[in-house]
Amino acid sequence: MRRSRFLINTLKETPKEAVVVSHVLMMRTCMIKQLASGIYTLMPLALRSVRKIEAIIREELDRAECQELSMPMVQPAELWTESGRWQAYGKELLRFKDRKENGYCLGPTHEEVITDIARREIRSYKDLPVNLYQIQNKFRDEIRPRFGLMRGREFLMKDAYSFDVDEETCNASYWSMYEAYKRIFTRCGLTFRPVEADSGAIGGSFTHEFHVLAGSGEDEILSCNNCDYAANVERAELASVSAAAAPSADATAPQEVHTPAKRTIEDVAAFLETTPDQCVKTLVFRAGDQIVGASLMGHRELNEAVLRGRLDVAEMDLVTDAATFEKHGLCPGFMGPINWPEDVPLFVDEEVMGRETVVTAGNKADYHLTGVIPARDIKATEVMTLRSARAGDACPRCNEGAYESFRGIEVGQVFKLGTKYSQSMNATYLDAEGKEQVMVMGCYGIGVTRTMAAAIEQNHDKDGIIWPVQIAPFHVALLNLDVKDDEVNEACEAIFKGLRSAGAEVLIDDTPLRPGPKFKDADLIGLPIQVKVGSRSLKQGNIEVKVRKTGERRTVPLAGAVEEVLGLLNELGWNASPGQV
RNA sequence: CGGGGAGUAGCGCAGCCUGGUAGCGCAUCUGUUUUGGGAACAGAGGGUCGCAGGUUCAAAUCCUGUCUCCCCGACCA
Numbered sequence: 001m002r003r004s005r006f007l008i009n010t011l012k013e014t015p016k017e018a019v020v021v022s023h024v025l026m027m028r029t030c031m032i033k034q035l036a037s038g039i040y041t042l043m044p045l046a047l048r049s050v051r052k053i054e055a056i057i058r059e060e061l062d063r064a065e066c067q068e069l070s071m072p073m074v075q076p077a078e079l080w081t082e083s084g085r086w087q088a089y090g091k092e093l094l095r096f097k098d099r100k101e102n103g104y105c106l107g108p109t110h111e112e113v114i115t116d117i118a119r120r121e122i123r124s125y126k127d128l129p130v131n132l133y134q135i136q137n138k139f140r141d142e143i144r145p146r147f148g149l150m151r152g153r154e155f156l157m158k159d160a161y162s163f164d165v166d167e168e169t170c171n172a173s174y175w176s177m178y179e180a181y182k183r184i185f186t187r188c189g190l191t192f193r194p195v196e197a198d199s200g201a202i203g204g205s206f207t208h209e210f211h212v213l214a215g216s217g218e219d220e221i222l223s224c225n226n227c228d229y230a231a232n233v234e235r236a237e238l239a240s241v242s243a244a245a246a247p248s249a250d251a252t253a254p255q256e257v258h259t260p261a262k263r264t265i266e267d268v269a270a271f272l273e274t275t276p277d278q279c280v281k282t283l284v285f286r287a288g289d290q291i292v293g294a295s296l297m298g299h300r301e302l303n304e305a306v307l308r309g310r311l312d313v314a315e316m317d318l319v320t321d322a323a324t325f326e327k328h329g330l331c332p333g334f335m336g337p338i339n340w341p342e343d344v345p346l347f348v349d350e351e352v353m354g355r356e357t358v359v360t361a362g363n364k365a366d367y368h369l370t371g372v373i374p375a376r377d378i379k380a381t382e383v384m385t386l387r388s389a390r391a392g393d394a395c396p397r398c399n400e401g402a403y404e405s406f407r408g409i410e411v412g413q414v415f416k417l418g419t420k421y422s423q424s425m426n427a428t429y430l431d432a433e434g435k436e437q438v439m440v441m442g443c444y445g446i447g448v449t450r451t452m453a454a455a456i457e458q459n460h461d462k463d464g465i466i467w468p469v470q471i472a473p474f475h476v477a478l479l480n481l482d483v484k485d486d487e488v489n490e491a492c493e494a495i496f497k498g499l500r501s502a503g504a505e506v507l508i509d510d511t512p513l514r515p516g517p518k519f520k521d522a523d524l525i526g527l528p529i530q531v532k533v534g535s536r537s538l539k540q541g542n543i544e545v546k547v548r549k550t551g552e553r554r555t556v557p558l559a560g561a562v563e564e565v566l567g568l569l570n571e572l573g574w575n576a577s578p579g580q581v
Numbered sequence: 582c583g584g585g586g587a588g589u590a591g592c593g594c595a596g597c598c599u600g601g602u603a604g605c606g607c608a609u610c611u612g613u614u615u616u617g618g619g620a621a622c623a624g625a626g627g628g629u630c631g632c633a634g635g636u637u638c639a640a641a642u643c644c645u646g647u648c649u650c651c652c653c654g655a656c657c658a
Contacts, residue, residue: 009591017652019652037650092656143582144652144653151657410658513619515618523618534616535616544617
């Protein structure tokens, strides 16, 4: 493709609405154009990369014996009423009516449609298992679309659905997809982690999320450095802490210490010449119409979701108003589990009870207590796991490793659905005894456009994108530095044809710009290999090759240029056969 | 939905307070000179100032309403 014929207007300046790197770089390279909030046109450059990702997905799913189909994006309300989601899905489901006043929605996902297909077409256990997938635009009316393609309202998704005769074969389908996903993201040239996730409302099932690791990721992931366990920090399990032994009868009582104006854990710890992990902090929340306290060690963060779940409330806020503190005799900045007001339930993290002695506040202005023995002194309404896991915590699975922390972008999820939809929509088959059975389902999603955004989040530098070769829009940027020089033009043409006949995709910069802007643009667009042909080095019979990722430059004879580039592309993983990954 | 910010040329911005009919940089087009890490000069095109009312002799500017976009939070496959 000739740059002079390719629709791409790069920007020197960053459009002000873009705040994350993938959004900025996609705007600057003319990959996407915003039409409305969370709704984008994929320009030719972006679409080429999307097609590469799709091709990898198709190859790997075909290998896993999945079948591609295409379902309508517009779906009738009746199907959603049948599954119960017309009510349950909420405002994220974009609904509308046709001229006959019939209800429709734009598909945010396709469980209803695929289950309808399955119940019509699959009648016998001999027809199972089946795995059907599509790659299609989805629409979800997100509360707050943001970050370009990272969280759009309309986005390209691969969604697959498996149907099995029972739990056991469903598990096999699930793990087959899990393995396919690992191959897909590996082949996309991405660094990722499969992460255990919470099955949420659908009890008894299991699910994994696939996260591309990137510092800008929205999710924090904890991963064991010894075994395979990895989980979103919100639901990472913790090794339980056993309570400390009861103290001897003659153990000393807590000592009251004057700590004027030392309100934060850091201040108190510093003042008392100790560390936050020796001090107990206590927070007070309003959950509905009740006030509750929560105590945990000072270096910990409270897992609010756990406390909300325990209290069975959807919302919970930190208490900040003086009136409430006063009403319960609480002293902000000096709240502790000792002398705790009886009318306020107090939940204490088990880690606190595992300590022999701790420092706490004493519910008295400007005073803390040292030498508090939790087993003797703290009267908890309930001891439970309130703390969030964090890097360094022992792994609860293997009991040998410790957690490491990563930031990740969720690009895929595999989910064992069980019979949620097959039950409600009556998707059944006849087993070998002629008895009617409910199919067992799984669903499997990959955010294709989000994967592309995540690839950029993970692979860029200050100059621009650094495309993994497998999903790069083109493989080579061929820069003609002197379009008025016939020899340079001929050399470019020869390299262009040579690379193309070897299967490499080349974007040849044949514009009459000066070399400087061409170099800047090539770095910005970030194709894996740059080939620079100019009259200066061509006089010596040479051209220059640069590897975008490493910055390495080689001067090579024109005659060997094509071979050199192909070699470098292969080193970068181009044409790696699927079996090698 | 709560809080904050912004809509003026394709992009980035100034002008608004103090009303007088729109400007700068980049980009685009023409020409000349340049040509290996975002060139210089000369010229040109392009904007109903988000939209609708109102005040006024006169509105980008003041007032009212409204729409859109972005950020933080809540929420979320």
